[in-house]
Amino acid sequence: MAVAERGRSPALLPPVSERLGPLAWLKRNLFSTWYNSLLTILVGYLLYVVLVPFFEWAILNATFFGDSKEACDFDGACWALITSRLGQYLYGLYPVAERWRVNAAFLLLILAMVPLFLPRFRHRLLYACGLVFLYPPVAYLFFAGGVFGLPFVETAQWGGLFLTLVIAGVGITASLPIGVLLALGRRSEMPVIRALCVVFIEVIRGVPLVTILFMASVMLPLFLPPGVTIDKLLRALIGVALFASAYMAEVVRGGLQGIPKGQYEAAMALGLGYWQMMGYVVLPQALRMVIPGIVNTFIGLFKDTALVTIIGLYDLLGMSRFIIQDPKWLGLAAESYLFAGFGFWVFCFAMSRYSMYVEKVLSAGERR
Amino acid sequence: MSGKGAPAIVMEAVHKWFGEFHVLKGIDLEVAEQQKVVICGPSGSGKSTLIRCINALEDYQQGRIVVDGIEVTKDVKNVEAIRREVGMVFQQFNLFPHLTVLENLILAPMHVRHMPRKEAEELAMQLLERVKIPEQAHKYPGQLSGGQQQRVAIARALCMKPKIMLFDEPTSALDPEMIKEVLDVMVELAEAGMTMVVVTHEMGFAKSVADYIVFMDEGEIVEIAPPSTFFTSPKSERTRLFLSQILHH
Numbered sequence: 001m002a003v004a005e006r007g008r009s010p011a012l013l014p015p016v017s018e019r020l021g022p023l024a025w026l027k028r029n030l031f032s033t034w035y036n037s038l039l040t041i042l043v044g045y046l047l048y049v050v051l052v053p054f055f056e057w058a059i060l061n062a063t064f065f066g067d068s069k070e071a072c073d074f075d076g077a078c079w080a081l082i083t084s085r086l087g088q089y090l091y092g093l094y095p096v097a098e099r100w101r102v103n104a105a106f107l108l109l110i111l112a113m114v115p116l117f118l119p120r121f122r123h124r125l126l127y128a129c130g131l132v133f134l135y136p137p138v139a140y141l142f143f144a145g146g147v148f149g150l151p152f153v154e155t156a157q158w159g160g161l162f163l164t165l166v167i168a169g170v171g172i173t174a175s176l177p178i179g180v181l182l183a184l185g186r187r188s189e190m191p192v193i194r195a196l197c198v199v200f201i202e203v204i205r206g207v208p209l210v211t212i213l214f215m216a217s218v219m220l221p222l223f224l225p226p227g228v229t230i231d232k233l234l235r236a237l238i239g240v241a242l243f244a245s246a247y248m249a250e251v252v253r254g255g256l257q258g259i260p261k262g263q264y265e266a267a268m269a270l271g272l273g274y275w276q277m278m279g280y281v282v283l284p285q286a287l288r289m290v291i292p293g294i295v296n297t298f299i300g301l302f303k304d305t306a307l308v309t310i311i312g313l314y315d316l317l318g319m320s321r322f323i324i325q326d327p328k329w330l331g332l333a334a335e336s337y338l339f340a341g342f343g344f345w346v347f348c349f350a351m352s353r354y355s356m357y358v359e360k361v362l363s364a365g366e367r368r
Numbered sequence: 369m370s371g372k373g374a375p376a377i378v379m380e381a382v383h384k385w386f387g388e389f390h391v392l393k394g395i396d397l398e399v400a401e402q403q404k405v406v407i408c409g410p411s412g413s414g415k416s417t418l419i420r421c422i423n424a425l426e427d428y429q430q431g432r433i434v435v436d437g438i439e440v441t442k443d444v445k446n447v448e449a450i451r452r453e454v455g456m457v458f459q460q461f462n463l464f465p466h467l468t469v470l471e472n473l474i475l476a477p478m479h480v481r482h483m484p485r486k487e488a489e490e491l492a493m494q495l496l497e498r499v500k501i502p503e504q505a506h507k508y509p510g511q512l513s514g515g516q517q518q519r520v521a522i523a524r525a526l527c528m529k530p531k532i533m534l535f536d537e538p539t540s541a542l543d544p545e546m547i548k549e550v551l552d553v554m555v556e557l558a559e560a561g562m563t564m565v566v567v568t569h570e571m572g573f574a575k576s577v578a579d580y581i582v583f584m585d586e587g588e589i590v591e592i593a594p595p596s597t598f599f600t601s602p603k604s605e606r607t608r609l610f611l612s613q614i615l616h617h
Contacts, residue, residue: 265425266462266521270476270528271451273444280475285466 092159179248455525515546
C-alpha cells in the first residue's frame with residue numbers, strides 16, 4: 001500500500017488558524033461578491049433609517065426628568081414619565097410609606113438563598129424545600145401586614161414589578177414540585193393515579209391561561225357559598241400555578257423517558273424503594289436533562305403573568321397601562337410599554353443566562 | 369456438588385410468560401450457600417430472565433422461588449428484604465452517571481441500611497481496594513473504562529454486604545482486553561466463599577469456579593452437571609451442539 005511505502009511521514013501540525021484584519025474580514029464576509037456588496041449596502045441603509053431616528057428619539061432628544069409631559073421635548077422620548085412614576089412601576093399602588101416592607105422581604109429572600117450557592121453545603125435540597133414552605137408565609141406577613149404594628153395593605157394595592165415577581169415566583173416554585181409529582185403520577189402503575197394525572201394535565205394544557213384566569217375570577221365565586229370570598233390575587237396565583245404545573249409535568253416526563261431502564265433496575269436491585277430511587281437516581285438525572293425545557297417554561301410563565309391585567313390586577317404591564325391614563329401623561333404609551341417590555345426582558349434574559357451557567361456547572365466532569 | 373450447605377435459592381416449577389410467550393417452562397433449581405452456579409445457553413433461552421426472577425426484577429406466574437428463606441412474592445416488603453440480601457451485576461454496568469464512584473457505592477448502604485456516611489465511605493474504600501481501583505473513587509463513571517466500570521458495579525453490589533451475588537452476563541459488553549480484570553475479581557469473590565449465580569459464556573471461568581453448570585435452552589433446564597462432566601461428557605445432544613459452537617472458535 002502507498003502508505004507503507006512512503007515510510008514515516010513528518011508529524012502533521014494542525015493547520016494555522018487564520019487571523020484576519022478588520023478590512024480583510026469585511027471584504028471576505030460582507031463584500032465578497034457584487035450581490036453580497038449590494039445586500040450589505042441595502043441592509044446598512046435600512047439599519048441607518050431605523051436605528052438613527054430611534055437613537056435620536058430615545059436618547060438625544062429625550063427628556064429624562066419632569067413633572068408632566070409639558071416638560072418634555074416634542075421630538076424625543078418622555079422618560080420623565082418613568083422617572084417620576086418609577087415607584088408605581090415597581091410597587092403599584094402600594095402605600096409609599098410601606099414600600100420598605102417589600103424591599104425588606106425581597107432582601108430577606110436573597111439572604112436566605114445565599115446558603116444554596118455555597119459549594120460545600122450538603123443539605124441543599126432539604127434547605128430549599130424548607131425555604132419553599134417557610135418563606136411564603138413570612139413574605140405574606142411583610143407584604144400584607146396587619147400584625148406586629150404593620151398597617152394592613154390589601155392585595156388590591158399590590159402591583160407593578162413587585163406583583164409580577166410575586167405571581168411569577170409563586171408560579172415557578174409551585175410548578176416544579178407539582179409538575180414532578182404529576183409526571184411521576186402519569187407514569188405510575190396505579191391506574192387511578194395515572195388517570196387522574198392524565199386528565200388534569202390534558203385539561204389544563206388544552207385551555208388558554210386567559211380562560212383559566214377568567215374562570216378563577218368570574219366563575220369560581222359563583223360556586224362558593226354566599227359570603228365566602230377568596231382573594232382575587234390568590235385565585236390568580238392558584239390558576240397560574242396549576243397552569244404552569246401541567247406544562248412542567250410534560251417537560252419532566254420527557255426527562256423521565258430519557259432515563260435508561262437499567263438505571264431503574266440497578267436502583268431496585270440495590271434495595272432502594274420507589275421514592276429513594278426517584279429522588280436519588282432518576283430525578284437528578286431526568287431534571288438535569290431537561291433544564292432548558294424547565295427554564296423555557298419558567299420564562300413563558302414569567303411573561304404569561306402579564307395576563308392577570310385582564311382580571312383587574314395591576315402587574316408591571318397593568319401599571320404601565322394604568323399610569324398613562326393619567327391626564328398629565330396621556331399619550332405616552334410608547335415610553336410606558338417600552339419600559340414594561342424592558343422590565344420583562346431583564347428578568348427573562350437573566351433566567352436564561354443563569355440556566356446556561358447551571359447546565360455548564362452540572363455537566364462539568366461528569367461525562368466525557 | 370460438594371460441600372452442600374443450607375439452600376440459599378430454591379426454585380420449584382417456575383413458569384413465566386411474556387404475554388403469549390412462554391419464557392420459563394418449569395424451572396427447578398437449588399443453590400446452596402457458598403455454591404457457585406454458572407448458567408449458559410443460547411440467546412433467548414431464558415437465562416437472564418431466570419436470574420432476574422431471583423431478585424424480583426421480573427415476576428413469575430407459577431411455581432415458587434425462595435431466597436434466603438424468604439419467598440419471592442409481589443409483596444413490597446418481601447421484595448425489598450430479598451433485594452437487601454441479593455446483589456446484582458448487569459451486562460451494561462448501570463452505574464449512576466451523575467454520582468461519583470464513591471457516591472455510587474455509599475448510596476444504598478446509607479439509605480437502605482441506614483449506615484452513617486463515614487462508615488459507608490470506609491466500607492466503600494475497602495471494596496474499591498478489593499476490586500483494585502481505589503484511586504478512581506472521586507471520578508465519575510463516564511471517566512472510567514468499561515472494565516473499571518464493571519468492577520465499580522461489583523463493588524457497589526458488595527457494599528450492601530449481600531449473601532448472594534447475581535451476575536447477568538457481566539463481561540459481554542466489555543472489550544476483550546478488559547474481560548480478564550473483571551473475571552479476576554469474580555474469581556477472588558468466589559474463593560472468598562460468596563454464593564454466586566452467574567450467567568456467562570466465559571467457559572474458562574465456569575471450568576475453574578463453578579460447582580455446577582446449568583445449560584438452558586428454550587426456557588428449560590436441559591442439563592445440570594459439574595464442570596468435569598459437563599465439558600467432557602455432556603448427556604444431551606443440545607448441550608453437545610452448544611458447546612461445539614462456543615468452544616470451536
